[in-house]
Amino acid sequence: MxxxxxxxxxxxxxxxxxxxxxxxxxxxxxxxxxxxxxxxxxxxxxxxxxxxxxxxxxxxxxxxxxxxxxxxxxxxxxxxxxxxxxxxxxxxxxxxxxxxxxxxxxxxxxxxxxxxxxxxxxxxxxxxxxxxxxxxxxxxxxxxxxxxxxxxxxxxxYDTDVPLLPVPLYAQTGDDRYTNVDKMILKEVDVLPHGLINQVDTKLGAGGGLLKNYVRWLRERILTTRARPEYAPRLHLDTYGTIGIEFDQDLDRIARYLDELAVQASPFKLRIEHPIDAGSRDGQVNVYTELRRMLAARGIPVDLVVDEWCNTREDIEAFVSAGAADVIHVKTPDLGGINNTIEALLYVRRHGLAAYCGGTCNETDISARVSAHIAMACGADQVLAKPGMGVDEGLMIVGNEMARTAALARSRAASGRALSGAGDGVR
Missing domain, CATH: 3.30.390.10 (Enolase-like, N-terminal domain)
Incomplete structure (x- = not known):
């Protein structure tokens, strides 16, 4: 062909x-x-x-x-x-x-x-x-x-040696961060809510008060409205560097604030994406390395997620080699060819960090479906439900694509029609 x-x-x-x-x-x-x-x-x-x-x-x-x-x-x-x-x-x-x-x-x-x-x-x-x-x-x-x-x-x-199973879905609320959380709880989304905390005054709040109240509300909303007590989503909030802005880039104050957020989130696991923006890749690596060390030394149960300044395979390798994050957001459009996304996800996974196959709400149904296949084949820790900020559409596109793909892989394995091919191509 x-x-x-x-x-x-x-x-x-x-x-x-x-x-x-x-x-x-x-x-x-x-x-x-x-x-x-x-x-x-x-x-x-x-x-x-x-x-x-x-x-x-x-x-x-x-x-x-x-x-x-x-x-x-x-x-x-x-x-x-x-x-x-x-x-x-x-x-x-x-x-x-x-x-x-x-x-x-x-x-x-x-x-x-x-x-x-x-x-x-x-x-x-x-x-x-x-x-x-x-x-x-x-x-x-x-x-x-x-x-x-x-x-x-x-x-x-890529000889990934990963079973083709759906990976956890991560949904975004956009600015409708209350109603959309209810949608996520109803559909038992694995990871939520993103939250779009991209302004200090209106979303983080003085001293981080608005976000702290939001995390408290999130916890209570899940506990009081979930259909099954077994449903325990991971909380993942993207803060766009606003925590660093509010706390004057002071890592001690930031660590103490993250501890307060973890208390509000308990018993749910908490991930915070981009709490601080250091203005460059090297600066971000240094800041994340030190903040992660502080959190570990104090026993603060918050995973740090890197996003900005981690845009290429080389950037990802720098963060991984420095141990500068718990979770690497492999932001698919930023890496150019999807061959780079595949290599990056596998690299992160091999080095024992959580590989998040992400991207952006500003994609299409086609790119979202391709991302679903890559996330499954590479054994990603989670995959973004995209595109859009309406919750339902992204969950449907990415979730359904993973469900169909897993069913086809199971059927092929059961019937013995497994994949055959040489290492440099597919027959």
Whole structure:
């Protein structure tokens, strides 16, 4: 089977892109919009509609492999790539991707993905979003050619030795952080609520009081409304560096505050993502290493999750080697080719840390489904329910994809139709 054509078209994402710098600077809501001027280059407003480019690889047997080029909600923040440009993405795909892929046989995923991910334009790597979407399509093409799921292709080509089972789902409330928690409890989501704690005054509160009250409410809401006493979700809150802002980057005060949050969360396990922003990767590694040491020395049961300043495989390796986090957020669009996401998840897992296959609400149904396959094949600790902030849609897309994939893998194993293939491709 060969790739005979490459088509691409602009499409919508499941959410919006937001100027994190402007929001941190206390931009105020105007309905669903924000008032004020953007601060991050590339934004024309603080909140803008999310955009993506859908890549379609036309195969010689008439099948079509799909992948979507998308960026994170907070583009251009925390050392990430600049704001995604649809016109630039279309041009890169047509000028650099299509000539490379048209006519190529589909004998597997890994080799062709690595080649595509390493392509250059004017001496620079192609946009991360472009590499992300095109390699999704390459994985889908390999699966179509082999008559397998994408998870099975990854499991085989990377020799993951991981059973294809659904992994814990992590859902996001967005700003509707009370009603959406009720949805999560009703559907017994494994990890919740994210919370979107991205402003000090309105979400963290003076001395962290608003967040502390929210964690207390969260605990009580779960205990009083859950249908089964066995349901005990992990609490995972993303604080966007606001804790560091409120406590003047003072690690002792931050550690004491995290201890207070853990008390409010008990008996549920607590993870805090991005409590402090040190302004650079090296600074973030140093701060996280010291804060994690302090938490361990004091017996404070809070896991630290790294996100910003941990955007590439090299960044992830730096955090892992320094022991600078308990959980590594492998933020799928930031890593470019999904071959990098696969390698990163496996690297984190091999080194004994929790590998979170994440991403962003600002993706598409296609990229979310591909992420589900990768999370399963790599044995991720949790996977983000995406796209969007409505809870139900992301849970349906990612959760159902994992359920179907697991059922197919079980059926194949039971019937003896297991995957066969050489190490450099799929037969």
């Amino acid at each position: 060969k790739i005979i054509d490459v088509l691409c078209v602009p499409v919508r994402t499941g959410f919006y892109r937001d100027d994190q710098a402007a929001i941190r600077a206390d931009a105020t809501h105007d309905g669903f919009l924000y008032e004020g001027r953007p601060l991050t280059p590339g934004f024309s407003a603080i909140r803008e509609p999310g955009t993506a480019v859908s890549v379609m690889l036309i195969l010689s047997d008439g099948q079509v492999a799909l992948g979507d080029c998308a960026e994170v909600q907070y583009a251009g923040a925390g050392g990430r790539a600049p704001v995604f440009g649809v016109d630039e993405a279309l041009a890169q795909i047509r000028q650099h991707i299509a000539p490379t892929l048209i006519g190529r046989p589909v004998t597997g995923f890994r080799e062709l993905a690595e080649e595509t991910d390493s392509l250059r334009a004017d001496g620079q790597p192609l946009a991360a979003a472009v590499r992300y979407g095109v390699t999704q399509a390459l994985l889908h093409a390999a699966a179509l050619a082999a008559g397998l799921t994408m998870a099975e292709v990854v499991q085989h080509e």
